[in-house]
Each structure stands twice: as structure tokens, then as C-alpha cells.
Amino acid sequence: MQIAVVLFDRFTALDAVGPYETLGRLPDAELVFVAERRGPVRSDTGTLALVADKTFADVPHPDIVIVPGGPGQTPQMENETLLAWLRAADATSTWTTSVCTGSLLLAAAGLLKGRRATSHWLALDFLERFGAEPTGERVVVEGKYVTAAGVSSGIDMGLTLLGRIAGDEHAQAVQLLTEYDPQPPYDAGSPQKAPAHLVEEFRSKSRFILT
Amino acid sequence: MQIAVVLFDRFTALDAVGPYETLGRLPDAELVFVAERRGPVRSDTGTLALVADKTFADVPHPDIVIVPGGPGQTPQMENETLLAWLRAADATSTWTTSVCTGSLLLAAAGLLKGRRATSHWLALDFLERFGAEPTGERVVVEGKYVTAAGVSSGIDMGLTLLGRIAGDEHAQAVQLLTEYDPQPPYDAGSPQKAPAHLVEEFRSKSRFILT
Numbered sequence: 001m002q003i004a005v006v007l008f009d010r011f012t013a014l015d016a017v018g019p020y021e022t023l024g025r026l027p028d029a030e031l032v033f034v035a036e037r038r039g040p041v042r043s044d045t046g047t048l049a050l051v052a053d054k055t056f057a058d059v060p061h062p063d064i065v066i067v068p069g070g071p072g073q074t075p076q077m078e079n080e081t082l083l084a085w086l087r088a089a090d091a092t093s094t095w096t097t098s099v100c101t102g103s104l105l106l107a108a109a110g111l112l113k114g115r116r117a118t119s120h121w122l123a124l125d126f127l128e129r130f131g132a133e134p135t136g137e138r139v140v141v142e143g144k145y146v147t148a149a150g151v152s153s154g155i156d157m158g159l160t161l162l163g164r165i166a167g168d169e170h171a172q173a174v175q176l177l178t179e180y181d182p183q184p185p186y187d188a189g190s191p192q193k194a195p196a197h198l199v200e201e202f203r204s205k206s207r208f209i210l211t
Numbered sequence: 212m213q214i215a216v217v218l219f220d221r222f223t224a225l226d227a228v229g230p231y232e233t234l235g236r237l238p239d240a241e242l243v244f245v246a247e248r249r250g251p252v253r254s255d256t257g258t259l260a261l262v263a264d265k266t267f268a269d270v271p272h273p274d275i276v277i278v279p280g281g282p283g284q285t286p287q288m289e290n291e292t293l294l295a296w297l298r299a300a301d302a303t304s305t306w307t308t309s310v311c312t313g314s315l316l317l318a319a320a321g322l323l324k325g326r327r328a329t330s331h332w333l334a335l336d337f338l339e340r341f342g343a344e345p346t347g348e349r350v351v352v353e354g355k356y357v358t359a360a361g362v363s364s365g366i367d368m369g370l371t372l373l374g375r376i377a378g379d380e381h382a383q384a385v386q387l388l389t390e391y392d393p394q395p396p397y398d399a400g401s402p403q404k405a406p407a408h409l410v411e412e413f414r415s416k417s418r419f420i421l422t
Contacts, residue, residue: 014228014229014232014389017224017228017259020225020256020258020259021223021362021363024256024258030258031259032258033259040262045242047241047243047244048228048244048261050261050262051261051262053258100390120390121390138390149392150389150390151232151389151391152232152366152389152393153394155395156393156394156395159396159397160396163396163397168397169409171396171397172397172406173399173405175399175400175405176399176400176401176402176405177361177362177413178225178361178363179311179331179363179364179400180363180393181360181363181404182363182391182395183349183364184393185350185370185374185382186374186379186383188383188384188386188387189389189390189391189393190387190392194383194384194386198383198384198387199387202384202387
């Protein structure tokens, strides 16, 4: 089973590495990082580069497509090379998935029309503009389309999909080996739980940035 | 504040990317991935490479040292270049930290003698051989030494340290932006919670591999 993780300039690293570390541990998985060009691709902070080992053209028919998000997603919304690859890959994929604002790229490619989907909490409104039905859930499985909320939610998505594909026990084994027994020191991981002034601060900043 | 994340062949990617994505969002942080040589360093699966932008020699005095683990940690236990760098960096660091079996490298460098520390659940016994006092906690803060349990625990460690350095509110903001509101589909993330036969299976395998 071939799994393609998409990279583009200024992606968010954990968006990509969460599913890689979980779903990539499927038995017999051939996981490959793909981008427009081979070579290092810088993340949003500028301090980390992940290597794309293959180009989109090298991997036309992955079984699973994983699209991360990040601030670099915005210019990709008009990158016809990426969008055309997503459409073509989706035509034969078993699962088409995203983490964070990666769902906006699936939506821009026309793949989420009329479908329930999620995204980073700051980006949910944008999903609607592309005809998707945004939900605030952490992982949304809608047929073969699996979308996850912000950044760290890709770990939950990876385990969810691992369970569907390889069975609960295999997913539990990967959870145990990655010791995913979360104990965050705060309970501020969603807009419902975080201090209201922080939520408001980010909402007003993002309106400025994203619209 | 300079943060050095150590890379070596066959490290576990999420060990490094969890702290990067959280602690790396310190205000004014200069985070840098370091290794013996500049360039791509392959993770344990072989399907992902992260780029080391600097050599150990380029970064002699980081304020924060982060050491990931992974299967590649074993040969590093005798890598005097790495161990000497860890000792020297630790001599002037504000925080010396690890995720997963990275704590075995700190221990091999002699930095955890008589200190409480943690590691991947399969590696806790090994910590003791190097004079550390293993605990099963997810994140252990012992003076300036902060160790985290397996793989995904680096996210919890990153947020914990972020709170100590930049204050609770900044850490909560990063938790909110990374949407770290974990909802794993299973409750199997620790040896206490996972099905007993999986725990036993991995314990017997690891005895074979690690001893």
C-alpha cells in the first residue's frame, strides 16, 4: 500500500509527521514524501526542512493521500500542478486525507463538495466557501475522505485510519509503541477550552491574514 | 535563546518534531537541527529525512539541548563525538532534555547519574544501568534535566517547558494553535492501559534486541 505525504513550502511539520509516525506503520506500507520538486522543503518556521524523495509525477496513484496544512497552504490554493495531482490521485486513491488547513487544498481541488469535513479551528469558515460542510470534530471520516483538525490531530487521524485498515489491535500496538498517552500540562487545546481572550486574539489576527 | 535538536541516523521523527513544534515556538527562539554532519538525516523508517542545518561544532553552547531517541540510539551510545558534545553543551545549557530513548544518550554521557528520569517504557530498565533513577512518569523535570517518555510525549514536554520559560499563557496559546486536544481512538498508550499480550510481546522482543 503506497502512502503519499504531500510537502510544500511553509507547511506545518507536525501536520505531516503525526500521520507519518502512525499510519506509516501500516504493515507493508510504502510511505513516500512527495512535492513538486525533489529535495528539502522548508516548514513554516523556516528552521526545519523535510526531504521530498519523489515528485508528484513519480507517484501518480498512491493508495493513501495525506495533505498537511500550514501558512504555506494559501499560495498553494492556486497551484494548478498540485491541484491537478490531487484530483488525479484522488480518482484512484483508497483514502484521501488531510490535516489542518490541508483540507482547504482538498476543497480547492473540488474534492470536498457537499461533504462533511474539518480543518484547523481558525479555518473552518473557509471550508464552507468551497462547498464543504465544516464540523468542529477532531477527525471526520466521510466515505474515503478523512480530514483532521489542527496540527496535532493528525496523530489521532493516523491511529483512526490505521484501525480501519489494519484492525484495532495493530492500531493499539502503534499507540503503545509511540506511547500516545497524552497528558498535556494545560487544557487549552481547543477554542472551547482555551482562555477566551486567546481565542479572540487569534480569531481577529486570522481574519486579517486569511481574508 | 538557542535551541539545538540533535539528529542521528535512525532517530524517531516524532521524538524530534514534537518539541520542535511546541518549544520551538518560544518567543525569540533560534531553533536549529544539529548533527555530526550537515545535510539530510534518515529516520528509523527510512522513508523520511530531516535536514541538519548545522554541525555539532557550529552550535557549541545552545541554551536548550533536545535529544530524541529511536532505534538508532543504540550505536550512538558509543559515539564519542556525540557524547563529548552533549557533555560540553550541558556544561553551559539552561535546559538539557530528551524524548524517548534520547535519555539513554544523556545517561551514557554521564548526565543523569543519581537523577530521576524517564524514557520509552521499554527502555526504563536501561536507564538504571547508567545510574539514573527511572520513573514511569510522562515528563520528569529534575532541576534543568527534563526527560520525556516515548515518542509522542515530546509534545507534552515541549508545552511543559514552554510554560516554565515563557509563562502559562504562552504555552496555552501554542497548545491552542497546535490544537492539542488529544482524542485518541483507543486507550492503549501505556503499558498499564494497553492489552497485556501486546505489552508482553514487545517486552520479549525488546529484551532480544536491546540486551
